[in-house]
Amino acid sequence: MQTEIDLTQFSYEELANALYRKGKAAGFHKITDKTKWREPVMADKLGHQAFTKISAGKDSDKYGADAEITGTGKKAEYKSKTLEDGNLRNLLQLPKGKKGKTFAPLTVGGVYNGAYSHAAVDRYSDHEHYFGLFYEELCVLIIQVKKAEVERQLREEIDRREASTKKGSTNLNTVSINLDHAHLYEVAYKNERWFQEKTQELLLKNPKRKPA
DSSP states (O other): OOOOOOGGGSOHHHHHHHHHHHHHHTTOSSTTSTTTTHHHHHHHHHTOEEOSSOOBOTTSTTBTOOEEOTTTOOEEEEEEEEOOHHHHHHHTTOEETTTTEEOOOOEEEEEETTOOSHHHHHTTTTOEEEEEEEETTEEEEEEEEOHHHHHHHHHHHHHHHHHOSSOOOSOOEEEEEETTOGGGEEEEEEOHHHHHHHHHHHHHHSTTOOOO
């Protein structure tokens, strides 16, 4: 039987250092940098092999990729979003009001800093794209977005920027997926237990809301 660790006995520095050392032992360089540690988490959920180095250069077939899909040799690009409490009613599609309506579906976005030109987008053409949702740093959902939709949105934004007379950043090209548009993605991983428990928890906090 696994013994539960009292994490309050450790400082944030000690916990962060432990994460860093665990990542280093597995070959990851600075796994605590930004949200780099989420990549091996998503890879583990999906059965992929996360790359231990940062994204490769523009001339590599790994350009922009974060992992390799085991057994296929294909590359995977990961994006992640932190869920705030205010997002949960949208993610869980909780009832709204007394007319059978629900809260608006959640929109998930992924930023592609490397997609600054059509030539750059070409380098993503063979990659698969996965967007992960994290709540309190637990991975609760991963969707696989269709490649054609990722490419469409990236190219449309490039065209818009090229047609604009205003000078702006060539980075921060974003793909946004409304979870109500299920034809644009497939659910690759879902923490069913978390979804069930969080739905019940929120409904209990507001007993006037009942599942539709």
